[in-house]
Amino acid sequence: MIDVDVLIVGGGIIGCSAARELSKFNLNVVLMEKETDICSGQSKANTAIIHGGYDAKPGTLKARYNVRGNRMFGRLCKELDVPLRWNTSLVLAFSEKDVPQLEALRQQGIRNGVTGLSIIGRDEINRREPHVSKKTVAALLSKQxxxxxxxxxxxxxxExxxxxxxxFHRNAEVFGIKxxxxxxxxxxTIGTxxxxxxxxxxxxxTDTFNNQVSAVRYEILPRRGQYYLLDxxxxxxxxxxxxxxxxHMGKGTVISPTVDGTVLVGPTAEDIMNRDDTRTTVEGLKKVFSSGKKIWEELPLQDAIKSFAGVRAHCNQNDFILGEAPDAPFFFNALGVESPGLTAAPAIALDLARxxxxxxxxxxxxxxxxFHHSIPTFEGMREKQKRRICTEHPGDEVIVCQCxxxxxxxxxxxxxxxVGARTIDGIKRRVRAGMGSCQARxxxxxxxxxxEEELTSTFAHTALKFK
Ligand SMILES: Cc1cc2nc3c(=O)[nH]c(=O)nc-3n(C[C@H](O)[C@H](O)[C@H](O)COP(=O)(O)OP(=O)(O)OC[C@H]3O[C@@H](n4cnc5c(N)ncnc54)[C@H](O)[C@@H]3O)c2cc1C
Structure with missing residues (x-):
């Protein structure tokens, strides 16, 4: 039996952000992740948007944490050395009769405390986004x-x-809490x-663990979202x-640039039975394509380099369930954290850690x-640093991923x-090797x-240490 102060179940954005917030205290904290790597659930398959906060219903935890989380990203990304782009967002209206809905969204945003919202007309849309469908008559612009x-x-x-x-323990599945x-x-699976x-x-x-310890029960209704990723x-x-x-099923199909230069098209919103079913389907991807074409009439499907899906943790209460369970002391939930959970993550983590x-x-x-330093690109290094690497580790300057x-x-x-990579997918998510147009082929x-080389020497080294 291993004694710890705090045990976090799950290494998605909420678990990892909470781990960092808790590491500000004198506490012995352990995070358990069932997969081979952290960031293996919803946090790896989403639209990657820091939402403005106009979409969530006023008074909900989704609205409150969306707006608070959004404001925390600027400082956090500087501390953690993560690229962030305030690229704005637009919600399009394709006919005059839809324009009042844009105004309703703007008012909802104002009630949530969002600033920088305005309705723009056809000319301004065209100036900002010349590739958007000419059928667009107006749009809600969110600068935040x-x-x-x-x-x-x-x-x-x-990290x-x-x-x-x-x-951090990976390949560590929690199966019982009492x-x-x-x-x-x-x-x-790695012990008690x-x-x-x-x-x-x-x-x-999250519902499974909550329902093991609390009489206040919840149900997660998995909702899948499928995407195309363009070159x-x-x-x-x-x-x-x-x-x-x-x-009522969500924010609908989005076309969004990524910070890495690709373009996301999706997601669908399909209620499914199996929480782990991240398959894409012909029908789902057809929907993504036809819905995406409403925004971008020339949507070039031939340049899709990948399709993928993520499963939202949609809760039957239709809101986030956060904090200590009323009848389970010292058991804290971050349950039903679907969209805008990425945006809300810093604020949720801060409050949970507090x-x-x-x-x-x-x-x-x-x-x-x-302060944390991300892995610099070899290309972006100073000449002196490059020379040092070439001298100390000859051959390490060779490009492996051409794309x-x-x-x-x-x-x-x-x-x-x-918390280093252990798989090809782990390498992809950390340094983008294999993320390009050939998709690691x-x-x-x-x-x-x-x-193999690195892990063999790591494990040999660990084995020696424990001899
Ligand atoms: C299609 C889609 C689009 C989205 N788009 C956006 C967006 O653009 N903007 C936004 O703000 N939000 C978005 N979201 C929401 C956001 O991605 C999630 O709210 C957020 O990632 C939730 O993080 P999490 O840590 O709670 O869950 P997850 O990332 O799912 O992490 C949970 C982790 O727990 C692990 N785990 C599960 N069971 C066990 C166990 N028994 N033992 C150990 N570990 C376990 C899992 O393997 C997983 O790694 C989107 C979500 C989806 C699915």
Whole structure:
């Protein structure tokens, strides 16, 4: 039995952000992730938009945390060295009869405390976004909307949390939580833990853990969203993230640039039975295409480099369920965190960490280190640094991923980091090797070889240490 102060279940954006916030306190914190890597659930498959906050119903936790989270990204991305672009967003109206709905959304945003909202006409739309359908008559412009890489943001939070003392376990599935002698006994595939407090950040499985410990029950109704990802040659096609009017199923199909230069088209909103069903389907992708064409009439499907899907943790209460369960002391939920959960994550993490630290009477860590350095691109390094790498590790300057220009050195660095990559997907999310137009068809073998080399020496080193 391993004793810890706080055990976090789930290494998505909520779990990793909460881990970083908790690492500001003198607490022994452990995060358990069932997959081989963190950022494997909703946090890896979404539209990557920092929402303005006009879409959520006033008075809901979604609205409150969206607006608060949005305002935290500027500072956080500087501390964590994660690229962020305030690219604005537009919601389009295709006929005069839809314009009052834009105004209703604007008013809703104002009630939520959102600033920088205005309705713009055809000429202004054309000036800002010349590739948007000519059938558009007006749009709601939100200046406070942005884009970032959800992988880089989640991983940077995790790495910084680890640098500040949080222990991350991957391939560590939690399967049972119960209260015994005022502690939580947490059973997992890597052993049993005894925790003073538990943070339930298990995404689409948050209801399972809540319902094990509390009589106040919830149900997650998984809702899938499918996407196309378009090649970087369209990087300059759109500046803003472009929406259609929302429906009761969500914000509808979006066309959004990514910070890395690709373009996202999607998602669908389909209620499904299986929470792990991230398959794409012919019908789903047809819907994405036909709906995307309303925004971008020449939508070039032939340049799609990938299709993928994510599953939203839609809660039967239709809102986030946050904080300590009323009848399960020291058990904290981040349940039903669907969109705008990425935007809300920093504010949710801050509040959860505050609540946990107060309940445990934890003191602040005086030597908390907020600054984190992302892996620099070899290309962007100073000549002196490049020469040092070439001398110390000859061959590491060689480009492995031709599409994205990623060197052996960057791939090694992604593996060597505190919560380092263990799979090709993990490398992709950290340094983009394999994310380009060939989707790792040309570099997968080489990446695997580097993984094998690095991990063999890491495990040999760990084995020696424990001898
Ligand atoms: C299609 C789609 C589009 C979206 N678009 C946006 C957007 O543009 N902007 C925005 O703000 N939000 C968006 N969201 C919402 C956002 O992605 C989520 O709210 C956010 O990622 C939730 O993070 P999380 O950490 O709660 O969940 P997750 O990322 O799902 O993380 C939960 C983790 O828990 C792990 N886990 C589960 N069970 C166990 C267990 N038994 N033991 C150990 N670990 C376990 C999982 O493997 C997973 O890694 C979108 C979501 C989807 C699906």
């Amino acid at each position: 909307s942005g884009i970032l890489s959800p992988f880089k943001f989640t991983i940077a939070n995790a 910084n949390a680890a640098e500040n003392g949080v222990v 209260r015994e002698e005022s502690k939580w006994i947490v059973k997992s 833990f005894r925790a003073k407090a538990v943070l339930n950040c298990a995404g689409v499985y 970087k040659k369209y990087a300059k096609q759109f500046h803003a993230s472009i929406f259609q009017l929302p429906t 609540q946990v630290s107060e309940r445990l009477h934890a003191t602040c860590k005086m030597d908390f280190q907020p 994205e220009g990623v060197t052996r050195w960057e791939i090694r660095e992604a593996i060597r980091r505190p 040309l570099c997968a073998i080489q990446i695997n070889e580097i993984l």
